[in-house]
Amino acid sequence: MGFPNPLELLGNVVRFVLRRKKPRTKVLGVIPARYGSTRYPGKPMVMIAGKPMIVRTYLQAKKAKTLDRIVVATDDERIRKAILDVGGEVAMTASEIPNGTERCNAAQLQLKEKYDIVVNIQGDEPLLEPEIIDEVVVALKNSPDAVYSTACTPLKHEEVAMRGRVKCITDVNGYAIYFSRGVLPHNKDGTVKADFEYKLHLGLQCYDAEFLKIYGKLPSTPLQLQEDLEQLKCLENGYKIKVIMVDHCAHGVDEPSDVPSVEAIIAKSPPGMY
Numbered sequence: 304m305g306f307p308n309p310l311e312l313l314g315n316v317v318r319f320v321l322r323r324k325k326p327r328t329k330v331l332g333v334i335p336a337r338y339g340s341t342r343y344p345g346k347p348m349v350m351i352a353g354k355p356m357i358v359r360t361y362l363q364a365k366k367a368k369t370l371d372r373i374v375v376a377t378d379d380e381r382i383r384k385a386i387l388d389v390g391g392e393v394a395m396t397a398s399e400i401p402n403g404t405e406r407c408n409a410a411q412l413q414l415k416e417k418y419d420i421v422v423n424i425q426g427d428e429p430l431l432e433p434e435i436i437d438e439v440v441v442a443l444k445n446s447p448d449a450v451y452s453t454a455c456t457p458l459k460h461e462e463v464a465m466r467g468r469v470k471c472i473t474d475v476n477g478y479a480i481y482f483s484r485g486v487l488p489h490n491k492d493g494t495v496k497a498d499f500e501y502k503l504h505l506g507l508q509c510y511d512a513e514f515l516k517i518y519g520k521l522p523s524t525p526l527q528l529q530e531d532l533e534q535l536k537c538l539e540n541g542y543k544i545k546v547i548m549v550d551h552c553a554h555g556v557d558e559p560s561d562v563p564s565v566e567a568i569i570a571k572s573p574p575g576m577y
Contacts, residue, residue: 331373338378359429366433396409404515424506451508454505455548458501464495468503482532482538487501514542526539
């Protein structure tokens with residue numbers, strides 16, 4: 304598998320930007336939740352301080368002020384029932400959909416209303432502050448040359464080598480250069496530098512709604528497959544991703560061992576914060 308032709312990529316991006324003339328205002332939030340995850344089966348329904356994780360994520364996302372509507376996109380009846388029990392909205396999507404981004408698109412295509420922006424809110428981020436959702440939405444609204452915005456936060460140096468923590472590097476204007484599960488950036492010494500601010504990519508992806516429809520039609524790309532990171536397909540095809548830095552001290556739930564630390568944060572927080 305090779306990389307797409309650079310001139311063809313540039314033409315696709317320019318045509319996309321020119322075609323979209325109106326401001327992006329109407330925002331849909333989608334939380335994709337697949338029960339049969341390969342790395343952590345049943346993760347959306349794992350109990351976090353007495354509530355299923357997907358419910359905690361939904362209730363946090365509901366507090367965001369920029370979302371005109373929010374739905375959980377799932378293929379599982381257990382997840383559907385958990386969300387309906389707290390008054391949420393669910394879009395049932397096919398189990399064979401390969402990733403969360405395409406599940407978000409499947410959800411938006413089911414809705415009668417049209418939206419300008421679709422926010423992919425990862426279901427394994429139960430402590431995500433709603434203010435971060437709002438900041439990422441505003442970033443995309445203010446970046447007409449980007450098709451996607453996301454957030455990073457400073458990464459603890461002891462976690463830089465962890466493959467479960469996705470790292471990001473950006474250019475001087477805040478556009479993504481690369482994402483990786485490995486140490487990023489690396490250096491010739493092979494050591495983590497104490498004076499360097501490594502960026503942790505948060506599980507929050509904000510898409511131009513029309514680009515989201517295109518994304519699933521783009522063939523998989525070499526770096527995307529190598530790293531198993533959806534966002535790399537955007538970069539490899541020449542599209543821009545706007546990255547903002549936020550202060551977010553809690554990571555998501557990547558594996559069972561993360562659950563106790565998340566519950567400890569909830570226990571120490573003011574009532575109603577999470």
